[in-house]
Amino acid sequence: MLHFNQFEKSYFNHLVLKIDNIKIPEGIFWIKGSNGSGKSTLLKAIAGILSFEGDIAISTIYLKNHGVSYRKLVNFAEAEPLYPEFLTGFEMVDLFAKAKGAVSDQKETLIAEMGMKPYIHNPLGSYSSGMLKKLSLVLAFLGKPKLILLDEPLNTIDVESLEILYRWINEKHQNEKISFLLSSHQPLDELKLPGLKQINIQDKKIILNF
Amino acid sequence: MSLLSNTALKKIFVEGFYRTHAGMLVFIFVVLISYCLFINTLGTVRPDQIDFWQFFFTISLVSNPLILTFYLIGSSLYAYKSLKYVLNQMALPQQEFLYYSFTSAAKKQQFMAWCVVQTCIFIPLLCYTLYAITIGIVFGYYLISIGILLFQVLLIVASAYICLKENNRLIEANKPDCLIRVSRKWNKPVFLLYTFQVFNQSKLAYVLTKLLSWVLISSVLVVFADLKDDSRLLMLVTSCIVVAHVVLIYQEKVFNNRYLSFLSNFPFTKEKIFFSFCLNYLVLLLPEICWIFTNFGILTSFGLIAFTFSTILLFRSLLLLNAMQIKGFLIWVFSLFFLFYVFIMFGFGLILIPLNVIVAWILFNRNYLNNSILC
Secondary structure (H helix, E strand, C coil): CEEEEEEEEEEEEEEEEEEEEEEEECCCEEEEEECCCCCHHHHHHHCCCCEEEEEECCCCECCCCCCHHHHHHEEECCCCCCCHHHHCCCCCCCHHHHHCCCCCCHHHHHHCCCCCCCHHHCCHHHHHHHHHHHHHHHHHCCCCCCCCEECCCCCCHHHHHHHHHHHHHHHHHHHHCCEEEEECCCCCCCCCCCCCCEEEECCEEEEECC | HHHHHHHHHHHHHHHHHHCCHHHHHHHHHHHHHHHHHHHHHCCCHHHHHHHHHHHHHHHHHHHHHHHHHHHHHHHHHHHHHHHHHHHHCHHHHHHHHHHHHHHHEEEEEHHHHHHHHHHCCHHHHHHHHHHHHHHHHCCCCCCHHHHHHHHHHHHHHHHHHHHHHHHHCCCCCCCCHHHHHHHCCCCCHHHHCCCHHHHHHHHHHHHHHHHHHHHHHHHHHHHCHCCCHHHHHHHHHHHHHHHHHHHHHHHHHHHHHHHCHHHHHHHHHHHHHHHHHHHHHHHHHHHHHHHHHHHHHHHHHHHHHHHHHEEEEEEEHCCCCCCCHHHHHHHHHHHHHHHHHHHHHHCCCHHHHHHHHHHHHHHHHHHHCCCCCCC
């Protein structure tokens, strides 16, 4: 599903990650690693946000050659999302839905299920960090992606929302064969995410533990 | 506690203020230097005459009510800018600790600390005021000299008092700006979001930019009054307009990095991302565009607008270079401004339009996923 080809990421000539040639199959993966090991960097590079050496592909669609098609297939939720404060939550959802080609009722369904209806039309400046996090999760599920990247998805969200997130991940993976890469310091509930596989980042390399 | 707080307050607010406004100070410095070079190049003003005019301006400050009024308005604007900066910083989450630590000190102690902070921020203005006062007192203008100083001390004390009150009140949710409330039902295209940000949070910067733009246009037209319809002069005016907007161009990059980082994950072509942000400048430059179209012919106007946008594209792309900060950016901008000046004076102005776009595209294409952090 996800193919790394001579991937290298450096910050100001300091190597952070090096992945020679690895293919990651479909599935739900938990990326583990200590602080500063490069988990967020890896996710941002896969999302097409950060520059890097080498290439990344989903099936045969390469990020550097088919940027638009690739980005339609990959969605991303940041660890600490920041959005323009003057926009409302709904305007953000609408913006993402149009860009990612979401079907008409998808946004309403996601908003309702995540329990965001009461405040979705409020400006983002009035949102708490938990509300922003929930919004970022909703945005990551819009459209028809093949891969969803969630950076620290457990941060700041409440138990009810976490249950919904686990359900969404399972449903999307079973029904639409969408793969997930989740980076998290906190342990993910393997009972609620059956088939969860682990990927470790150690010494600037990734190790597949499956 | 007091000493520690003072150090922390100075580091957060005073150093932060000078760091953030270094661009403005560099800009003023470059303008003054270029002005001096310009005068010397003409060779019609002798050094003693320059000294005379500098002295004449300073003595006018303490003797001429009109110049004095301008100076006091300038001081008030400076106080407003410093206060706005301090209050904005205070509202940031990383400064929230001040609400439950510094506020436990005696009010008098807190007030003194804020006075020190405001005085430090006022140092550049106070230096010039003291210079003017010295000259004023030597020439017997006692009342106005002392009046200027008292006015600035009053500004410092008032600013310190507002900071004290603000720091000691309970935090409330910010009310959205009037324009934002009105525009809530409007469709906001992603490439126009920065324009909304400008009208929401950078109104002062926008007004000052327009003021600067107007001053630059008027100055060039007054200096070259006999060449009003010369296309070279019009291109020079246009490049002045773009230079006046560099702060907004820089702030757009900061805004995009902070709030629109998700855009890189959107399925947009590079070409779309490269050109679409010009929408912001179509709106922000509307007064200048209207002025151009109402004063010059259609063809000339389109030429000038094309030159404007090609230059904006080039300046935007420069910001993608690794670790580009405001100081380096301004040096690039002013170097290019002088290069444009040479091109325009030798009649090669129109070549700059495709040249700017090509260079901008090359820079963008190579660096648009650069992870340089602006602050």
